[in-house]
Amino acid sequence: MAEIQLKGISKSFDDNKVIKSLDLSIANGEFITVLGPSGCGKSTLLRIIAGLESQSSGDVIIDGREVNNVRASERDLAMVFQSYALYPHLSVQQNLMVPLKLRRLSRLERFPLLNWFLPKRSSKMIELNEKVLQAAETLQITHLMERKPGQLSGGQQQRVAVGRAMVREPVAFLMDEPLSNLDAALRVHMRAEISELHRKLKTTFVYVTHDQAEALTMSDRMAVMMDGEILQHDTPSEIYNNPVNLQVAEFIGSPKINVLPAESDSKGGITCMGLPISLSMKTPKQGSIMLGFRPEHTELLSSNSNNCFEGKITYKENLGSDIYLHVNLKEDQHKMIVRSEPDKALDAKIGDMVKIGWMVDKVMAFERNGQSLPTKSKS
Amino acid sequence: MKQRTKLGSEAGKHIVLIVGALVVILPFYLMISFSFKSPSEIQSISGGFFGAQEMMTDHRCLKAGRSEVECTMLPIVYNYRAAFEEAPLLRYLLNGVIVTLSIFAIQVLIALPCAYALAKLKFWGRDVVFGLVIFCLLIPVHAIALPLYLMLAKFGLTNTFAALVIPWTISVFGIFLMRQFFKTIPDDLINAARMDGMSEFSIVWKVMLPSAIPALLAFAIFSVVAHWNDYYWPRIVITGDRDLMTPPLGLRMFKSDMDGNEYGPMMAAATVIVAPLVVAFLLAQRRFIEGITLTGMK
Known part of the structure; x- marks a missing residue:
């Protein structure tokens, strides 16, 4: 159990600034996900917390103690790696035993041959064996104890890696894309299991991923990271519904959010591509702005509707539960993705003209530079 | 036609490899063969790989004053005993x-x-x-x-x-x-x-x-x-x-x-x-x- 604080962390490799003055505070027992596209510095950040990489400047504080110069092995954190990084020459049981032995036994008690003569060792070993067995039971890998990692499937290796992190009861877990090597079905399953594990252990989890589904489903809070900066740090629903800027809005959500240009007048009224909208700015400012709205907040309208968007279907994605239509708007080159219930769009064909409406209260406004603008519905 | 040329090149490869192997093995062959043979067989290059393994008498042994029975033995025994002695x-x-x-x-x-x-x-x-x-x-x-x-x-x-x-x-x-x-x-x-x-x-x-x-x-x-x-x-x-x-x-x-x-x-x-x-x-x-x-x- 630990709270972790990062203050002004920056990291450069040669001239390449990977992390730019980053602050993040992680509460005790929280499950926080650092989400970002590959190459945004999120893994580097995790390694800085772990102590495997040293920051160029800034402080890492774990439980109020500054650990900048504390070695990885002494920070009492556990890490699960993307490649699992199990010791290939040791059995599962021995793999789980390694961290325990290193922490609980003295140097003398780990010394080969000599250690047989130390009186306390055998009782300690029994205790450690029990702990290993407990962890194995929690993860349901007791039947694999004698196997080598090479004889395990990806999912089983993943469990062992989690087990190895778990056995020594670290103050926090760090996970570096632990599920990205698993197949889709197993990934969904392990997502639930890791969440469950977090509920059981009540320990701080820092989870790095590029998969927004993992971030949205598992985390208490998530930090969206891009180009070495944390753009937004909030609960998943807040980030999904009120992104601070267009970058975050475009990164979170699949399929991607629709963005259209719009005009705002001095009274705060908004017109989008010639259509007046029942939405206004909280702080009126004349100029051009952007409107973002998610595919699920659009709908197909009947062909006799007025005051709506019109466009030609260019692509149709049928996911079974939903159908996504990619539409080129009539007026210009703007594109839009529309989600529809299957029965409404079943006979829509590529090349058809459709009319599209949206839920105005879900529309978000952004400045030209991407900053989010507060809006209110006209009543 | 094609198959024949392929066979030819395979045979060529093997010939080269066999010649190479012989060149490497020959000294070893001689070493082991010599270690089995009597001095006269070595001199006259006779007796094949193992030599005839006829009983031979060690002259230096006789000179040392030991009996003839003691000094008569198979060439292979003589060679290896001498090596260790x-x-x-x-x-x-x-x-x-x-x-x-x-x-x-x-x-x-x-x-x-x-x-x-x-x-x-x-x-x-x-x-x-x-x-x-x-x-x-x-x-x-x-x-x-x-x-x-x-x-x-x-x-x-x-x-x-x-x-x-x-x-x-x-x-x-x-x-x-x-x-x-x-x-x-x-x-x-x-x-x-x-x-x-x-x-x-x-x-x-x-x-x-x-x-x-x-x-x-x-x-x-x-x-x-x-x-x-x-x-x-x-x-x-x-x-x-x-x-x-x-x-x-x-x-x-x-x-x-x-x-x-x-x-x-x-x-x-x-x-x-x-x-x-x-x-x-x-x-x-x-x-x-x-x-x-x-x-x-x-």
Whole structure:
């Protein structure tokens, strides 16, 4: 159990600034996900917390103690790696035993041959064996104890890696894309299991991923990271519904959010591509702005509707539960993705003209530079 | 038509390989064959591979005043008995084992941490150091033999095991080979070990060493073969003391002890000296080839 604080962390490799003055505070027992596209510095950040990489400047504080110069092995954190990084020459049981032995036994008690003569060792070993067995039971890998990692499937290796992190009861877990090597079905399953594990252990989890589904489903809070900066740090629903800027809005959500240009007048009224909208700015400012709205907040309208968007279907994605239509708007080159219930769009064909409406209260406004603008519905 | 040319080229390949194999095997064949035959058979090049194995009488044995019955035996027995009796062959073999094993053990002790540092740690000047390692690979032993000898002589170490072992304890080849292998071990594994609480030295011995066994085995064979067979260096630093001689050096001494045409016992001695290596190679053949190619690993 630990709270972790990062203050002004920056990291450069040669001239390449990977992390730019980053602050993040992680509460005790929280499950926080650092989400970002590959190459945004999120893994580097995790390694800085772990102590495997040293920051160029800034402080890492774990439980109020500054650990900048504390070695990885002494920070009492556990890490699960993307490649699992199990010791290939040791059995599962021995793999789980390694961290325990290193922490609980003295140097003398780990010394080969000599250690047989130390009186306390055998009782300690029994205790450690029990702990290993407990962890194995929690993860349901007791039947694999004698196997080598090479004889395990990806999912089983993943469990062992989690087990190895778990056995020594670290103050926090760090996970570096632990599920990205698993197949889709197993990934969904392990997502639930890791969440469950977090509920059981009540320990701080820092989870790095590029998969927004993992971030949205598992985390208490998530930090969206891009180009070495944390753009937004909030609960998943807040980030999904009120992104601070267009970058975050475009990164979170699949399929991607629709963005259209719009005009705002001095009274705060908004017109989008010639259509007046029942939405206004909280702080009126004349100029051009952007409107973002998610595919699920659009709908197909009947062909006799007025005051709506019109466009030609260019692509149709049928996911079974939903159908996504990619539409080129009539007026210009703007594109839009529309989600529809299957029965409404079943006979829509590529090349058809459709009319599209949206839920105005879900529309978000952004400045030209991407900053989010507060809006209110006209009543 | 096509098939015939293919067959032709296959046959061509095999002919070349067979000729090559014969060239390599022939001396071995002669060595083993000579070690079975009587002196007269060796002289007249008769008797096939095994020789006729007719009873023969050892003249020197008679001269020593022993009875005729005692001195009459099969040529093969004569050759091998002479090999072990005329020279302290077992002593040479033991010396060979002591020297090659201590060289290898110390080489590993030094090369593994070096290779780990060069492959996985970041420190200032690492590339320069690695460049030096590569550079040292290019230095022939013979070029530095004299200064090495002088240094050992200054420390009074000539005619000791130390003189045979110390110059070889730092194997740049070993460092290079192991470094290349360590490069293929994922960083995550090392980071995981660090998170588990291992010190850097524990990582070398408990994580890197066990995963590098194939490469280490290849290195072991290179090292052991080279130093078991080494004639040049022992010849320089061991000048008098027979108790320190390694097998190849012993063999040379053996030749000058016996009268010039005693090829039978000499070849018997040579066979005994070569045998451990051949047996070791046959036992470890698969791992050895695995280690040298270093592909298909992981």
